[in-house]
Amino acid sequence: MESRIKELQEKYWKGESTVSEEQELKAYFQENPSLSPESSYFRGLQKMQTPPKTSFQHPGKTSQKTRWYVAAAVTAGLLTTALVVQDARKQHDFTVDDPKEAFEITQKALLMVSSGLNEGKSYTTELSNINKAQTYLQLKQED
Amino acid sequence: MSPSKRFETYILPVTDKMYRYAYSLLKDGAQAQDAVQECLVKIWSSRAKLHEIKNPEAWAMRITRNQCYDWSKANRFQLISDKEHNTPGNESSDLQTLMADQQLWLTRILALLSPKQHEIYHLREVEELSYQDIAEVMGLSLSEVKVNLHRARTKIKAELEKIEAYGVAN
Numbered sequence: 001m002e003s004r005i006k007e008l009q010e011k012y013w014k015g016e017s018t019v020s021e022e023q024e025l026k027a028y029f030q031e032n033p034s035l036s037p038e039s040s041y042f043r044g045l046q047k048m049q050t051p052p053k054t055s056f057q058h059p060g061k062t063s064q065k066t067r068w069y070v071a072a073a074v075t076a077g078l079l080t081t082a083l084v085v086q087d088a089r090k091q092h093d094f095t096v097d098d099p100k101e102a103f104e105i106t107q108k109a110l111l112m113v114s115s116g117l118n119e120g121k122s123y124t125t126e127l128s129n130i131n132k133a134q135t136y137l138q139l140k141q142e143d
Numbered sequence: 144m145s146p147s148k149r150f151e152t153y154i155l156p157v158t159d160k161m162y163r164y165a166y167s168l169l170k171d172g173a174q175a176q177d178a179v180q181e182c183l184v185k186i187w188s189s190r191a192k193l194h195e196i197k198n199p200e201a202w203a204m205r206i207t208r209n210q211c212y213d214w215s216k217a218n219r220f221q222l223i224s225d226k227e228h229n230t231p232g233n234e235s236s237d238l239q240t241l242m243a244d245q246q247l248w249l250t251r252i253l254a255l256l257s258p259k260q261h262e263i264y265h266l267r268e269v270e271e272l273s274y275q276d277i278a279e280v281m282g283l284s285l286s287e288v289k290v291n292l293h294r295a296r297t298k299i300k301a302e303l304e305k306i307e308a309y310g311v312a313n
Contacts (some may be wrong), residue, residue, distance in 0.1 A: 013300050015293035019271050023173060037248075037306040044249050047289070048269045050160045052166070054176050058155070058189035 009038070145191040153199035154186050160200070160270045163174040166275055167265045169213040178210045185210075203278040208280055232250070260295040277298045 008025050011017040017025075029042035096102040165175035185206060186193075196202045235246060254298070256264060266272045266280060275289045 004261055013296055015289060015296055019158045019273060022268070023271065041249060041303060045268050048163075049271075052162050054162055054172070056162075056176075056183055058151075058154075059184045060150070089239050 144194075146193055147232060148297045149193040150187060150190045153193065154183070154203055156248045157200050157203045158183070162202055163269060164204060164265065165207050165211050167269075168208070168262070169214070172216075173209075173215070177249070178214060179207060182206045182210050197278065197280065201272070201279045204270070204272070204280045205282075226313050241311075248302075252299055255298055260291050260298075263288055 005025065006029055008017060008021050012022060012025060026046040029039045030044050030046050033039055033043060096105060161179045161182060162175055165178045166172065167180065171202070182203070186203060193199065220230050253261065253264070262281065263277055263283075266277045268276075272280065274285055274288050274292075276291075277283070278285050283291075
């Protein structure tokens with residue numbers, strides 16, 4: 001065994017060894033450690049091959065964490081939609097059987113809308129006053 | 144075999160090697176991780192061509208190398224392997240592991256190698272690539288690889304002999 005290792009060492013330093021022979025050397029010194037610098041050297045080489053403590057994400061697969069986020073977002077979306085639909089249904093259920101009462105409710109609603117419209121009309125009057133002033137100023141400038 | 148399966152069979156098992164190689168060039172764990180992740184995205188996006196690649200491992204390592212060199216160009220920083228050349232005492236990627244094992248002398252010896260020798264040395268001794276694969280990864284001729292590796296080993300051998308004789312590395 002010793003002569004085999006010596007032979008491999010010679011080949012290694014001459015640059016004539018194969019990858020498998022180099023692996024054999026590293027394995028030998030790992031199993032038979034000694035205090036010689038060469039022994040430490042080959043053991044050191046094997047140490048360098050220690051797998052790194054890092055992991056990489058598969059580019060084609062979303063991570064577990066991302067999946068949870070997506071699932072949570074979808075669930076929240078579905079819940080919101082369900083609540084909105086339920087609320088809209090409740091509003092549709094509002095019916096009045098008595099025609100007189102229905103007329104009064106409609107009248108009130110229309111009054112409310114028309115008062116809003118009138119309010120809007122007052123704003124348009126104010127806006128037209130501003131326009132008048134602007135035209136006046138323009139005419140003045142031209143003079 | 145489907146392109147996705149090919150990616151999982153030939154590329155994913157090489158990620159440790161890609162990372163160690165990127166680390167040996169960039170000397171920064173976070174940057175090496177980002178570089179390798181970016182390489183994986185690139186390879187994944189061209190996975191349909193994977194069946195045309197004769198040697199996926201060497202190809203992935205070459206992409207890693209290009210990525211690291213592109214980063215160094217884009218960020219206008221010198222690869223630390225260049226900076227560390229002939230400055231014994233600096234810690235380098237592979238060597239941090241060794242330091243933990245109180246093999247500081249080996250750190251000093253490897254720092255004596257030129258950047259090219261160091262890169263070839265890493266690909267051979269740590270990643271166990273064949274001469275042909277190293278030539279493919281680095282874009283060198285086979286004889287250039289052999290000569291540089293032989294010179295690197297000769298330097299190391301001379302230093303080991305000094306340690307044997309005097310007990311310390313110069």
